[in-house]
Amino acid sequence: MSTLAWFWIAIGIIMALVILFAFVTATVITLGFRSRDDAHYDPEDKQWHPFVALTEEQQSRRVPGTRKLKGRDTNSKITSNMHQIKLLPFEELIKNLDEKGIEYDKWELEKAYFPLKDVEACMNSEKTAKMTPFSNLRACPLCGKPSEELKWIWFKSPQWTWQKLCGRAGPMSICPDCGCIVEFKLHIMN
Numbered sequence: 001m002s003t004l005a006w007f008w009i010a011i012g013i014i015m016a017l018v019i020l021f022a023f024v025t026a027t028v029i030t031l032g033f034r035s036r037d038d039a040h041y042d043p044e045d046k047q048w049h050p051f052v053a054l055t056e057e058q059q060s061r062r063v064p065g066t067r068k069l070k071g072r073d074t075n076s077k078i079t080s081n082m083h084q085i086k087l088l089p090f091e092e093l094i095k096n097l098d099e100k101g102i103e104y105d106k107w108e109l110e111k112a113y114f115p116l117k118d119v120e121a122c123m124n125s126e127k128t129a130k131m132t133p134f135s136n137l138r139a140c141p142l143c144g145k146p147s148e149e150l151k152w153i154w155f156k157s158p159q160w161t162w163q164k165l166c167g168r169a170g171p172m173s174i175c176p177d178c179g180c181i182v183e184f185k186l187h188i189m190n
Helices: 003-031 058-061 090-100 106-112 114-121 160-164
Strands: 037-043 047-050 151-156 168-174 181-184
Touching: 090 106, 106 181, 114 151, 114 168
Parallel strands: none
Antiparallel strands: 037 047, 151 168, 168 181
16 A cells, blocks of 8 residues: 555544544533442432432442442431421412512512422422522522522422423522522423
8 A cells, every 4th residue: 555545544543533532522521420439329219319429328338339329328317497497389479579569570480489299398308408508599589588598408300200201300499487489490300
């Protein structure tokens, strides 16, 4: 073969390697996987939880060499006092805002509202107990309490919504005084 033919073969191989490298890099960035230790499988809800730091108790239940956890959390205690909050239905929130003459964007408020029974089911979860308040976000529309003073929960829609490919999960703020759902930040959607 001529020198020119070898040159074009070498160029072709280099181009193929560059394209392969770009594809692998884009895939890793898109999926966000960093290492095996960045995700774990929790048998309680039968789902993988990526990028969540494991507690010491969960680390002790970890199956060596895998990301799977053995059994359930037996020692975990939920320290949340969310069960004391009475949630305000959306219609009552709108009625209270209208009575007080407070301007609001109904669509923005409505985006945060999910069925109250679904929200109540998430209020005392273990993930909710670990939530820390977010700052500089939406304040309560009724009393003006800032986001740092609101109660934050990890909302996860019911299992049937995930099966129907309409599941949602993410942090949700609730005013402890008014009981209204203030804001929902979508983190996971299927």
